[in-house]
Amino acid sequence: MRGRVLIVAGSDSGGGAGIQADIKAVTALGAFAATAITALTAQNTLGVHAVMAVPAAFIRQQMRVVLEDIGADAIKTGMLHDAATIEAVCDELAARAPEVPLVADPVMVAKGGHRLLAAEAVEALRRRLLPRAAVITPNLPEAEVLAGMAIADLAGMRRAAERLLGLGARAVLLKGGHLPGAVVTDLLATGAGVESFEAPRIETRHTHGTGCTLASAIAAGLAQGMGLRAAVLRARAYVRAAIAAAPGFGHGHGPLDHAVTLDPARVAGLG
Template sequence: MTTPIALTIAGSDSSGGAGIQADLKTFAALGVYGASVITALTAQNTSGVTGIHQVPGDFVAAQIDAVFGDLAIGAVKIGMLAQLATIDAIAAGLERWSPRHVVLDPVMVATSGDRLLAADAVAALRTKLIPRAALITPNLPEAAALLDEPVAATEAAIERQGKRLLAMGCAAVLIKGGHGQGADSTDYLVTASGVIALAAPRIATQNTHGTGCSLSSAIAAGLAKSEDLETAVRNAKAWVSAAIAAADRFSVGHGHGPIHHFHRFY
């Protein structure tokens, strides 16, 4: 029996709700073995980020080589990058190991509003990592920031931005609608063959810490299990929606609490 394995390359969240911790919980909840490459340590809780300690690029590279040199990685999720040296190390690692599926979550700002990507690293993200991705998963503000445009306010504007991002070289774009308005939270999957709108009821809760991290890692888990991209995206969205709906079962922290990764189990 082949064990599906996914790798997360991301930052650590000391409060356990986002980043590496959320990714590994997601992989485990979805029946995938998880490995990790840590790009940064954060001093963080449900109310905000109070410090970031960046891992040197050469040590990011050493982690990548250690994991790929031994494990059969089915999919890679990339999250918090923090700095230019990290992007360079990851791009070189992807060149060396050529993983089949790369899901890139262009994390730029935390749920709390704290900036997680240096300004000089944004251009490198566009040119060095986006072209290597099978899927990128920006939310509405991240999509706008990547394009130096205002945040899209209409479906037509979202689709236009998705197509512009696709032109940067990735195979597909999922623009997440969680920051939008209305009764539904609609994500837009943009590929060369068209646009698919994926709607789910908007859930009234402040416990949304780590939602984006968990969605991208859930998609990577699906790809590691050999699901096609659309199936992986649909399954991941359904799972995250259920995890958000169950989030209020938890009482964790005083700010934006975590979603319930293991809602299927307890």
């Protein structure tokens, strides 16, 4: 096990997204996952049924005790729920982990449509979190909100990615899965330019937690000393393999197979 990742995100009781997906992804890629939980959700593959926020002071305490003892080589943020949470998380990062690379997944809406970020918190996200991030990983609806523009095609994705860079993030991985077509294109934008990654679309409803999983997989790579591009490439390959191997659980947007990297033959003698 190599690389320590502190994950600051919400819990998914269904196990497919949120902190549960984050822990599974980081572990599957050979890194160590610690957590600070920002909210509890009553959730399954059909949607989010209720949300209970964790007090900001307790979120900071979770982060503080982990960073003081275990430390972190990368930090990943997911669901931050409201402006007070964003401010608290950013204050704690500034105080205890100012140089640790941050992968920020700007979670706004769950697969089933439930809003996971208060509308008034978007400005706090732009002002505090994005300038702190080594990379942000928005999907197209999130990018439209953050960049303040509609995205209808690849050219729009490029303009949005450049606009998001202008908000202070050092890199943007803009995910193109919401655009129609047989090929999915993601863009990695940095100060050096924009690179596109294409892959055939996997036709399935079992895609719950793909955003959480991808961001945490990137964080694991950064924690292990990989460069950003290499971490993104490995994370994309891992997520695609996990989608292809999805177990088919649930009646809605089902979870991935986060254990796709596990070889049962290697551990058969441990039982």
